[in-house]
Amino acid sequence: MTHHGMSPELPTMLPRGLLQPWGRLFRWSNPFVQLFALTVVTFGVLAPLTCQQFLYSYFYVRRWYLSPMSQEFLKRNQEDGLSALRYFERLQAPNSSEKLGSDDFHPWLLITIITVQRHPEFHYVLQVASRFHRLLRECGPSCRRHRILLCNVETDPSSHGDAKLLTNFMAVVNRYGGREKVELSLNQFEKEKQDYTYCLEKSLQAYNPEYLLLVEDDAVPEEEIFPVLHHLLQMRFSKTHLQGALYVKLYHPERLQHYINPEPMRILEWLGIGMFWGPLLAFGYAWASSRSNLSWPIVGFFALYSMLLVELVGRHYFLELRRLVPSLYNIVPVTECCTPATLFSAPSAHRALGYLKELHCRPGFAKDTALYSLLRIKGEQAFVVEPNLVRHVGMFSSLRMNANPKLL
Structure with missing residues (x-):
């Protein structure tokens, strides 16, 4: 009888006492x-x-x-x-004196396109050259001291049909005359570095420019490249700590632009996003939920929330917002990988040329790694511009065979 008399009380008394705090916890009005x-x-x-x-x-x-x-x-x-x-x-071929890069004029900016024959159906070098050619024609007086030089490093230059076509529109130099034989002892990475140094040296000797932009033949410039370069070189790089840079990269692979990466300097930027958006979103949340005051846990939540959102969606897409005006472009310490477009001042180009001649490239130590290693060895500094000022369109590498390339 006692057992049956108490049984109704257990389900009515115990759950009521236990569920009250849980009910308060899971009410929709609870910020949690x-x-x-x-x-x-x-x-x-x-x-x-x-x-x-x-x-x-x-x-x-x-x-x-x-x-x-x-x-x-x-x-x-x-x-x-x-x-x-x-x-x-x-395009009507200009007279020899009107070609972009054919005179003895010492340009403010010389754009040297390094090219080698590969997959001719894509016309990589024509994509790059046509974009630069059109942008220079549209640029007007602000680009009158700019020139283009094509540096053909194909071992048989006559086989490079696109380079032959471009001789009608711009100055072209050939590293090989067609009779020389490439040293058989050279690996492809060392040959690429020697081609790079040849084009660098030839550009300096022939034109003595104030600034030199070395561009590979699969790095198509963005539409805004000249306004941004003018702003950077005339305004930002006039600052003392930027003047002595060994080089400035205009491209870093998008897949390597996340915050969670080997480049620790981005952590400060990431924290800055949290510090800016955390209080802002917390204020919006307090206003929407009719709360009279903000608490630090809520501010901290929105700081982490905004940091996680930017990282997971992709830092690259938020960097694209900086294209609105040249002054929003970011200059940060350089990262190692990839040199499709590299900017030098005349003094830094001479230093880099001397440094590179001392190094021997090999698999695992290509020219981009060699350039980056000089920063530590020689005590130099270098920078990269964000977002990218060129698009890397070449999916077929001249160094590595890949019959079925992928975007990633």
Whole structure:
């Protein structure tokens, strides 16, 4: 009887006492519930759905999109190559004295395009040359002291049809005359470095420019490259600590632009995003939820929330906002990988030339790594511009065989 008399009281008394604090905890008005829901909706639903085709996002669905996007990129790149070919075919060849880079004038900026024959159906060098050629023509008086030089490092220069075509429109130098034989002992990485130093040295000897931009033949310039370069060289790089830079990179691979990367200098930028957006979003949250005051835990939550959002969506996409005006472009300490477009001042070009001649490149120690190693060895400094001022369109490397290239 006692057992049956007490049994009704257990389910009515114990749960009521236990559930009251849990009920308060899980009420919608509780900030914990609201912020947890925001996190789930943002990172579990909205961001994955929105960013699944963003190539440089953590939410990118590689197995669904990488192959078709790579094929589409190759197809579009081939079409761009044909458009570049038609650009020069329609263009009337100037007189020899009117070519971009053919006179004895000492330019303020010399653009030297280093080219070698590869996959002629893409017309890589024509894509780069046509873009620079058009931008210089549209630039007007501010670019009157700019010149283009094509440096052909193909061992048989006569086989490079696109380079032969460009001799009608700009100055061209050939490293090889067609009779010399490349040293058989040279590996491809050392040959690439020697080609690079040859073009660097030839540019300095022939033109003695104030600034030299060495561009590989698959680095297509962005539309705003000249306004940004003018701003950087005339305003930003007039600062004392920037004048002695060994070189300035105009490109770093988008896939390596995340905050969680070997480059620790980005951590300060990442923390700055949290410090800026944390209080701002917390204030918006307090206003939307009719709260009279802000608490540090809520500010801290939104700081972490904004930092995580930028990293997962992709820092590259937020960097693109800096293209609005040249003054928003960022200059940060240089990173190691890749040199499709590198800017030198005349003094720094002479130093880099001397340094590179002392180094021997090999697999695992290509010219970009060699340049980067000089910063520590010689006590130099270098910088990279963000966002990129060129687009790397070449999916077929001249150093590594890849019959089925992918965007990543």
